Amino acid sequence: MITLTVNDTVHELDLDPRTSLLDALRDHLALTGTKKGCDHGQCGACTVLVNGRRINSCLTLAIMHEGDAVTTIEGLGTPEALHPMQASFLDHDGFQCGYCTPGQIVSALGMLDEFRAGWPSHVSESLDGGTELSDEEISERMSGNICRCSAYPNIVHAIRAARDERADKGESEERT
Amino acid sequence: MTTDANTYAMDEAVGETRLDRGTQGVLGKPLNRYEGALKVSGRAPYAYEHLAGEDVAYGFMVTAGIGRAKIRSVDTSKAEAAPGVLTVISGDDVLRASALPMAPAAQTIDGEVFHYGQPLALVVAETFEAARHAATLVETLYEPGQGRYSLRDQLDEAVNPGPGAMQPDNLRGEFEAVFAEAEVQFDETYTTPSHSAAAMEPHASVAKWDGDNLTVWSSCQLLETNVIQIANGVGVPVENVRLLSPYVGGGFGSKLGIGPDAVLAALGAKAAGKPVKVALSRQHVFQTTSRRSETIQRVRIGTTKEGRITALAHENFVVNSTGNSFFEPVAISTVFLYAGENRKITHRLAETDVLMTASVRAPGEAVGMLSLESAMDELAIRLDLDPIEFRKLNEPEVAPQDDLPFSSRKLLQCYEEGASRFGWQNRPEKPASRREGEWWIGSGMAAASRSHQLMKSSAEVELAPDGRATVRTAMTDIGTGSYTILQQITAEMLGLPPGHVTVLLGDTALPPSSGSGGSWGANSAGSSVYLACEDLVRELAKRLDVDPSDLTLKDGQAIAGNRQIPLGEILGGETLTGRGTIEPGKTAETTNQASYGAHFCEVAVNAVTGETRVRRLLTVAAAGRILNEKTATSQCYGGQIWGIGSALEEELVIDPRTGLLVNHDLAEYHVPVNADVPQLEVVFLEERDTAASLLAGKGLGELALAGVGAAITNAIYNACGVRVRDYPATLDKVLAGLPDA
């Protein structure tokens, strides 16, 4: 038996130790919003937040996350009450088929936190933070999330708009 | 209430319609996606996700580790004895790969291995983990055969494949004689590699039996033929099978035919006595579904000194596996894009023992225009003409192969609009003449064209007493926006706020539809919904005793003369159902129908590494009526980015010794990622093509891909003087020819 905390709900699960966090969510908790695109850490469709940080849930075993706080796309908002990032993806058409989309949205939230924490990227001018979140920075930092429909331009627009809206409202730097 | 089938064949151009009046004002508008809130919140269930939380079993496929062989034995005993395993499905009836699109059944393995990675068996177990492990315990003995893996080695055996998406041969005049005498002769050969569609949702199926009746949720594009393929694969009457694909995580041609998962899931569920879920692994998707053919293309163009084309040849070699006559229609656009009285277009199909080839987004244009549009650029340079001027000189007045009139063609306007928006006149005149730091900068352009097709499709629209409408059709939405545009057409036709329209798709219990493929979906399914709405309008008009043309519908009200009546009042508690079926008709034979566009691209080529970065990419498109500006723009972004992939990145590598598709995953098969893509620009020209569909629209989804790759390689040449004719233009190929300094 392991205890998994997903979207603030505690679940007791009897899992095969080989079960990935991704399969635990999809096959055992019926949380199918997190997608499987490759099962090998190559596409980002399975991105979830673990204790606030984005990870590929296909690359980690469920049993390694006893006591962790896992946030999935379902934990962000509902169709009737979307999280601002979800709403921004909808308004900016940051998707087509929608299969990579939960991963993109969760990844975007994790990415913005990394940026705020001053993590540099491959395209950052400086390694010590202080860079602007340019389109180039967003694209670079979101390149672990493949979208074969190729909604990339609108993914960038959606993330920028959601982030600017939050900045305009002067909201706290809290994640959700 | 009308009950007749209300079938309409597209025999003549449709005149002005209710859609042109735009009373409700919603068609064409950039509405958010109908199903968007479900998708962004993770609540839209894709195939594998049905029956979540229920008592199901899981299947994992076993595949062949050899390229060509007879199967001596498949020993499943160890797998069957493994913990958690319920059953193992094997034998001759396992599918070799995906079904050929529209074919009644997929090919089966029949005791042989036809290609590396071919399905052999399915292990069904209580958990995914148990199934995946037990799949490694299946032991197969082979009698190895002699495989043929390289197109180049099979050219002598290549044959005329017979008619497919086009006639393999399109000949006119005396090409060879006229070319031999031409004042300017261009003769180059281009090669393009195999491509994988690599949709993000792996092919997946959930199968559930209820007595003799089978329900399958699968990731499919064409439900009408897919359900037949499943029934034949399983061996049950098609009436017993219901197929549902409400949400499809991308198709790009790879889900036109069922994948091997659908039949295996059904057989597994039967044997296991409970529903079975099978998702192909990413590696399986690459190796057991279908792929685009590699091509070898020779382009010869003869012109006058002034640049008029007198002779045009595009001769192609493509490949497929045994028993598959599908051929990549490489030169499908070459047939009608440029003038020239003497023409020779041929396709020859060779056979190899590699995964079958089939349609991948824009079959034909996606690779054929890489060569044709590069050739036009090369020849323009040789003639000392601007590439746009050269194309304008050779703009045909009628289709050059058969003299049919074009139903609509705004190619010249696309060039002009694009050139001015892009600043084409400011491009570097000579290659390797503009430098920024360590980058060579250059620009290129290319034409885009894509044949338009209309397919038979049916729909029902129900108008309920509360004035709300429900659309029903077995159409699919593979990310293209079908839900949204059908909602908009209905809202426009019936004068309803879009929120009062429900759209039900992706279920064979609904009226049969064209499905999604070949960019025909929006206009085919859309025309059927248009007809069903017209059916309702006629009935409403009858009840009000007015001519339908005198009836205005807006905001849920019927307006006729000086009367204004809420729809609910007219219905009087009754529910009305309108029906419509569209069929292609004579306009497809009396006019040449295609969408057109022009791409303009700026690249930077690294003078040290040979790396190419696309800096700007503009596409101007004319594809008739645009049904939703937002989803149409996204479709075009997708096409442009696939163009970047085909120009710079994508290559499915076939091991010539073993037939293995070497790079069979997303780490090694490089599709564009966010950082490969600059901000893109898409512009639609206002156009109505009343011969193309009742909506006056034409196919769009594939147009934006056609030609993009050549605009990029043309820009690479302009930047640094390196001409790459062996796609993709990876660093090694560019580096070899870079100028000093």
Ligand code: FES
């Ligand atoms: S499914 Fe985890 S990265 Fe692709």
Ligand code: FES
């Ligand atoms: S929306 Fe289809 S893969 Fe991204």
